[in-house]
Amino acid sequence: MRAQRVLALWGFTLAGLCLLAASATLHAEEKADQKNPGKKLRVKNADDYEDAGLCPVCHAEHSAKIHAQVGGRTYHFDSGECKREFKENPEPYLNPAPVDPKDLKDLGKIPTQVPRDIPRDVPKNLPKPPPKGPSK
Numbered sequence: 001m002r003a004q005r006v007l008a009l010w011g012f013t014l015a016g017l018c019l020l021a022a023s024a025t026l027h028a029e030e031k032a033d034q035k036n037p038g039k040k041l042r043v044k045n046a047d048d049y050e051d052a053g054l055c056p057v058c059h060a061e062h063s064a065k066i067h068a069q070v071g072g073r074t075y076h077f078d079s080g081e082c083k084r085e086f087k088e089n090p091e092p093y094l095n096p097a098p099v100d101p102k103d104l105k106d107l108g109k110i111p112t113q114v115p116r117d118i119p120r121d122v123p124k125n126l127p128k129p130p131p132k133g134p135s136k
Helices: 002-035 046-051 080-088
Strands: 067-070 073-076
Touching: 046 073, 067 080
Parallel strands: none
Antiparallel strands: 067 073
């Protein structure tokens, strides 16, 4: 029982530290945005994902077996579907449009309201837990 409490305490501490770090990062980004109003964020392109060993379409680890040559460069994909999508229209993956930070204003925010469709009642016919202690 004590070990469970210790593990729960560590879990809550770790979750709190993660939230604190995320909050600090968002605050730093907001300050940077205030210094450079109107600055667009660069979006990673297919070359960035290829260099990182990721599929340029779905950003999962790719297979060396599935690849295609586009614009003199070889790109690797995790599935034939991603390869087909990339070859049909490579432009959005090769030259993605920059993003305005104002469009990302809700990114990283945690909803604070509990959905109303969560049942509040506990059923009365739950099975009883097994008795504690050594079994005979």
